[in-house]
Amino acid sequence: MNPVWRSYLQSRGAIFREDCIVSYGNAAAELESTRSANVLSDLSHFGLIHFGGEDAETFLQGQLSCDIRRVTASGASYGSYCNPKGRILATFLILRTTDDGYLMQLPAMLLAGIQKRLAMYVLRAKVKLADSSGAWVRIGVAGCHAAALLREILGEIPAAPLGVRHGEKGSIIRLAEDRFQLLILPEQAPTIWEDLSRNAVPVGKPCWDWLEIRAGIPHILPATQEQFVPQMVNLDALGGISFQKGCYPGQEIVARTQYLGKIKRRMYLANIRSETCDLPIEAGDELFSADLGEQSAGMVVNPASSSDGGTDLLAVIQASSVEAGEIHWKSLDGPALGIMPLPYSAIQ
Numbered sequence: 001m002n003p004v005w006r007s008y009l010q011s012r013g014a015i016f017r018e019d020c021i022v023s024y025g026n027a028a029a030e031l032e033s034t035r036s037a038n039v040l041s042d043l044s045h046f047g048l049i050h051f052g053g054e055d056a057e058t059f060l061q062g063q064l065s066c067d068i069r070r071v072t073a074s075g076a077s078y079g080s081y082c083n084p085k086g087r088i089l090a091t092f093l094i095l096r097t098t099d100d101g102y103l104m105q106l107p108a109m110l111l112a113g114i115q116k117r118l119a120m121y122v123l124r125a126k127v128k129l130a131d132s133s134g135a136w137v138r139i140g141v142a143g144c145h146a147a148a149l150l151r152e153i154l155g156e157i158p159a160a161p162l163g164v165r166h167g168e169k170g171s172i173i174r175l176a177e178d179r180f181q182l183l184i185l186p187e188q189a190p191t192i193w194e195d196l197s198r199n200a201v202p203v204g205k206p207c208w209d210w211l212e213i214r215a216g217i218p219h220i221l222p223a224t225q226e227q228f229v230p231q232m233v234n235l236d237a238l239g240g241i242s243f244q245k246g247c248y249p250g251q252e253i254v255a256r257t258q259y260l261g262k263i264k265r266r267m268y269l270a271n272i273r274s275e276t277c278d279l280p281i282e283a284g285d286e287l288f289s290a291d292l293g294e295q296s297a298g299m300v301v302n303p304a305s306s307s308d309g310g311t312d313l314l315a316v317i318q319a320s321s322v323e324a325g326e327i328h329w330k331s332l333d334g335p336a337l338g339i340m341p342l343p344y345s346a347i348q
Helices: 003-011 027-036 056-061 108-119 146-154 189-197 205-214 251-259 319-324
Strands: 015-017 020-023 039-042 046-052 077-082 088-096 102-107 128-131 137-142 164-167 170-176 179-184 201-203 265-272 286-289 298-305 311-318 327-329 338-340
Touching: 003 189, 020 027, 020 205, 027 039, 027 201, 027 205, 039 189, 039 205, 046 056, 046 108, 056 102, 088 108, 088 170, 102 108, 108 128, 137 146, 137 189, 137 205, 146 179, 146 189, 179 189, 205 298, 205 311, 265 319, 286 311, 311 319
Parallel strands: 039 201
Antiparallel strands: 015 020, 039 137, 046 102, 046 128, 077 088, 088 102, 137 179, 164 170, 170 179, 265 311, 265 338, 286 298, 286 327, 298 311
């Protein structure tokens, strides 16, 4: 995290755990505000890799699951980076920059490893990779009046989901109807934060995690690397896979999975009630169902405390087990998951 930005947030009451803001002093109130009010959140738990050079587009097209040719100055994309077996090493959001380069946003804890791995395949291509996390402040803004608030402070905003608008003070990405992300120059960030905080409540990382989970956006973490092919975490439904582009690592497996028929495991949105679970739920926790016995029926992708109580989570689960009955956390006797509808339809 940019040290000047960290110092500024601390002066505004931010409580840090490592480089993540856990709250501004009242986590429960912040979670309730996230459900009912406008909120803003520092997103420094995401890192940024910048790709520059005349071969950047060609290089990325040959490495990632999404179609880089569709990533324009006005449109971003979700995507994944896979190993040769088609298993995801990282999911990301990628956008075009004003210098005709690209910014890949992914969990900061994965950045160094993914950057090093991608750099191994540059070879003679005219591509330069750089950690640009300190060059931009990432701010999330959400709520039913988020669009009006941003329009008042920053002017024109993107109209469509994953639309991008570049301006003098930075860039705006429209993640959904009522959710946005800003990429702001560090020297501009305190002023913009002050302006936003007049009509939006600052909240910690857990609140933004919950919004991402309710939106059905998966984030691969160290505990879940190489566990899923992209379709399992619904990246086909999110536009993060192209089946028309050329080769990339794992492409043959991903394509075969698609064309052989229905995906057996899919990502679901679920809740575990707090009264049934007194231990923290974590990414990578296994799930079980009676129809599979002692064999794992799925895995937690991302969990977060819910403003409605308990823990909401994204989990990849055997579809037949969901249809058969209850799914349980960690053991057949563990707390049951309540399956909830995603805000989009998973492609079958």
